[in-house]
Amino acid sequence: ETGVTQTPRHLVMGMTNKKSLKCEQHLGHNAMYWYKQSAKKPLELMFVYNFKEQTENNSVPSRFSPECPNSSHLFLHLHTLQPEDSALYLCASSPASGLVAGVGETQYFGPGTRLLVL
Amino acid sequence: ILNVEQSPQSLHVQEGDSTNFTCSFPSSNFYALHWYRWETAKSPEALFVMTLNGDEKKKGRISATLNTKEGYSYLYIKGSQPEDSATYLCAFNNYGQNFVFGPGTRLSVLP
Numbered sequence: 001e002t003g004v005t006q007t008p009r010h011l012v013m014g015m016t017n018k019k020s021l022k023c024e025q026h027l028g029h030n031a032m033y034w035y036k037q038s039a040k041k042p043l044e045l046m047f048v049y050n051f052k053e054q055t056e057n058n059s060v061p062s063r064f065s066p067e068c069p070n071s072s073h074l075f076l077h078l079h080t081l082q083p084e085d086s087a088l089y090l091c092a093s094s095p096a097s098g099l100v101a102g103v104g105e106t107q108y109f110g111p112g113t114r115l116l117v118l
Numbered sequence: 119i120l121n122v123e124q125s126p127q128s129l130h131v132q133e134g135d136s137t138n139f140t141c142s143f144p145s146s147n148f149y150a151l152h153w154y155r156w157e158t159a160k161s162p163e164a165l166f167v168m169t170l171n172g173d174e175k176k177k178g179r180i181s182a183t184l185n186t187k188e189g190y191s192y193l194y195i196k197g198s199q200p201e202d203s204a205t206y207l208c209a210f211n212n213y214g215q216n217f218v219f220g221p222g223t224r225l226s227v228l229p
Contacts, residue, residue, distance in 0.1 A: 002161045033216075042122070043207070043219040056216060090162075104150040104169065104211055109162040 003027040006091050006110035013081065014118050021076040021113045023091030031096035032074040033107065034066060037088040049074060050096050081117045088112045120144055122210045124220035131198050132228050138194045139223040141208030145189035149211040153182055153193055156222070157204045165193075165206075198227040 004025045013019050025032065034046040048056035049068040063085075065077040074091055092107040123142045131137045143151065150169045156162040166175040171186040179196045195202055205224045209217040 002163065004161065040221075042221045043209075043217075045216055045218075048216060104167070106152065106164045106167055107217065108164070109154075111159065111161045 002108045002110065004091060004093055004108050004110035006089075006113050008113060009111065010114045010116075012116045012118065013078070015081060015083070017081075018077070018079040020078065021089055021091075021115075023074040023076075023110055025072055025074075025091075025093040025108070025110075027093055027108060029093035029095050029108070030071050031094045031105075032068060032071070033092040033094075034074065034076055035090040035092065035109075037090065037112075038084075039087075043090065047076075078115075081115075083117050086115055086117045088114050120210065120212065120215075120218045122208060122218050122220040124206075124208060124223050126223060127221070128224040128226070130226045130228060133198060133200060135198050135227075136194065136196045137198055137225070138192050139206060139225075141191045141193070141210075141220055143189050143191075143208070143210040143218075143220075144212065145187060147212040148186045148189075149213050151184055151186075151191050151211075152209040152217070153191070154207040154209065155204045156207055162207060193223075195225070198225075200227045200229050203227045 007022045032049045035043045037043050046060045047066045052068050067075040090112045091110040094105040094107045153165040154162040166182045168184040173184040181194045184191045205222040207222045209219045
């Protein structure tokens with residue numbers, strides 16, 4: 001157990017649906033991250049939150065909308081997704097002791113949500 | 119765009135064999151190199167964070183070395199066991215930037 005949980009673990013949705021992915025960390029960290037892993041591609045950073053403020057958006061389409069209500073919770077709201085958005089979505093957290101969240105710090109990952117868009 | 123490469127892409131070894139694989143990364147503005155172990159259906163698990171050229175780290179039968187001048191890190195597993203079967207990821211930081219992951223090396227240890 002890494003101390004980072006994600007729900008749901010699996011999700012099937014249609015292109016017109018709206019759904020949300022949830023991440024919760026029990027480590028007292030201040031930075032949280034969303035990553036995407038598509039088939040046969042490396043993990044790609046999507047968003048970074050540092051002390052609840054978004055500090056990085058890696059050119060992610062607006063159909064993905066993150067929300068960080070507090071340092072322990074991170075959501076990814078999904079709407080009008082495309083089949084090519086089917087992927088594994090991983091959440092991570094880190095202490096954020098530096099000015100730039102994550103640089104040089106170990107990140108602790110959740111198990112991911114496997115998303116299929118039909 | 120930073121590029122992190124790992125080789126080989128996949129590897130099959132017999133139980134008891136020792137093995138190693140490589141992570142290559144840009145050598146300029148190096149800050150840290152991370153190794154993760156990722157078993158299927160589980161969370162990626164941190165193995166090592168390496169920051170200094172010439173660093174060597176060890177955790178049980180797994181060890182890693184770092185060469186920042188030439189931009190590579192090796193991960194070694196001594197006496198592989200079936201429970202070592204996983205994908206091994208490296209992730210690179212340069213100054214002021216977040217992780218860039220390599221594609222991983224998938225290791226299968228056959229009993």
